[in-house]
Amino acid sequence: MNAHFVTLPGDGIGPEVIAQAIRVLEAVADRFDHTFSFEEELIGGAAIDAHGAALGLETVEAALASDAVLLGAVGGPRWDDPNSRVRPEQGLLGIREAMRLFANLRPITVFPQLADASPLRPEILRGVDILFFRELTGGIYFGESGVGEGSAYQVMSYTEGEVARIVRMAADSARTRRGKLTMVDKANVLEPSRLWRRVTTELIAAEYEDLDFEVVLVDAMAMYLLSRPADYDVVVTANLFGDILTDEASMITGSLGMLPSASVGLDGPGLYEPVHGSAPDIAGAGVANPLATILAAAMALRHSLNLEQEAAAVEAAVASVIASGLRTPDIAAGGESVGTTAMADAVLAALSASTE
Numbered sequence: 001m002n003a004h005f006v007t008l009p010g011d012g013i014g015p016e017v018i019a020q021a022i023r024v025l026e027a028v029a030d031r032f033d034h035t036f037s038f039e040e041e042l043i044g045g046a047a048i049d050a051h052g053a054a055l056g057l058e059t060v061e062a063a064l065a066s067d068a069v070l071l072g073a074v075g076g077p078r079w080d081d082p083n084s085r086v087r088p089e090q091g092l093l094g095i096r097e098a099m100r101l102f103a104n105l106r107p108i109t110v111f112p113q114l115a116d117a118s119p120l121r122p123e124i125l126r127g128v129d130i131l132f133f134r135e136l137t138g139g140i141y142f143g144e145s146g147v148g149e150g151s152a153y154q155v156m157s158y159t160e161g162e163v164a165r166i167v168r169m170a171a172d173s174a175r176t177r178r179g180k181l182t183m184v185d186k187a188n189v190l191e192p193s194r195l196w197r198r199v200t201t202e203l204i205a206a207e208y209e210d211l212d213f214e215v216v217l218v219d220a221m222a223m224y225l226l227s228r229p230a231d232y233d234v235v236v237t238a239n240l241f242g243d244i245l246t247d248e249a250s251m252i253t254g255s256l257g258m259l260p261s262a263s264v265g266l267d268g269p270g271l272y273e274p275v276h277g278s279a280p281d282i283a284g285a286g287v288a289n290p291l292a293t294i295l296a297a298a299m300a301l302r303h304s305l306n307l308e309q310e311a312a313a314v315e316a317a318v319a320s321v322i323a324s325g326l327r328t329p330d331i332a333a334g335g336e337s338v339g340t341t342a343m344a345d346a347v348l349a350a351l352s353a354s355t356e
């Protein structure tokens with residue numbers, strides 16, 4: 001097949017990890033007889049430096065015309081002036097909205113060989129396999145906001161339709177997994193959470209009675225993710241809760257540098273990125289872990305291009321490289337490590353060995 005990728009390297013280690021994901025996608029095209037093309041556009045701090053805004057029309061138009069978008073990371077101390085109204089993060093929020101990417105999928109899986117890097121005890125980690133569905137284009141992130149004299153506000157609001165479409169997506173996914181769906185809210189306090197609870201409960205009763213469904217309050221969920229993470233399968237929640245809980249969950253695995261994420265809408269291209277950020281402290285040093293971005297590219301193959309076999313081949317190549325003991329510094333626990341390019345070289349070698 002022919003597929004056109006737009007890449008948005010962004011800031012910090014973004015360009016380094018995107019370059020490696022492109023190499024892997026090129027190898028996939030070669031091995032499986034596809035034609036992939038790549039077009040690079042600006043986002044975040046890089047776009048601010050070039051045009052004074054974190055997201056330009058050219059980037060949005062290219063992204064919408066693509067088959068999938070691969071993003072590195074945005075942000076860094078250079079653009080961190082708290083008084084500035086122009087911030088790299090606006091690029092990410094803007095493109096999510098422009099592409100109508102209302103669902104953010106964040107898988108939390110533990111690579112057994114990396115379990116030592118987790119702050120949790122091994123017996124708590126056993127069997128952890130969670131897929132978060134974070135609502136991404138509504139709620140307080142996109143609510144009306146204002147700043148007054150000595151005060152500030154931002155509104156949290158949701159419509160029934162916004163809740164139903166992501167809950168349905170999460171419920172469909174739970175059916176293909178272990179059949180458990182957990183909806184996380186703060187319905188004991190917040191009105192939009194009470195809407196989430198009502199819409200979700202009705203929808204599950206009407207259409208997904210086969211699922212093992214539960215609701216959990218967000219503060220309790222913050223505890224359960226540490227005390228019994230293996231109890232969860234698919235978790236669906238609002239934008240801000242999902243932002244916080246997925247950062248917490250990413251630490252369970254002890255390998256933030258391994259976690260990809262996919263942002264998708266009902267149709268059109270999706271956006272794929274590593275969960276880690278721009279890591280300005282190691283930018284340019286050639287030691288960033290490229291595996292999360294390579295796994296994000298695999299998610300693009302699966303979710304946007306419907307190339308399941310190719311996605312699985314990339315994931316298997318990454319797993320075999322980890323099993324072989326190769327580590328970038330972030331997952332080396334102080335032991336021997338290799339750089340960004342060498343890690344990607346090993347993935348390419350594993351991919352070519354497995355598809356020979």
Ligand code: IPM
Binds near residue numbers: 089092093243
């Ligand atoms: C994330 C990030 C973003 C968010 C920031 C960079 C705007 O934290 O993708 O989780 O809050 O959504």
Ligand code: MG
Binds near residue numbers: 243244247
């Ligand atoms: Mg976040």
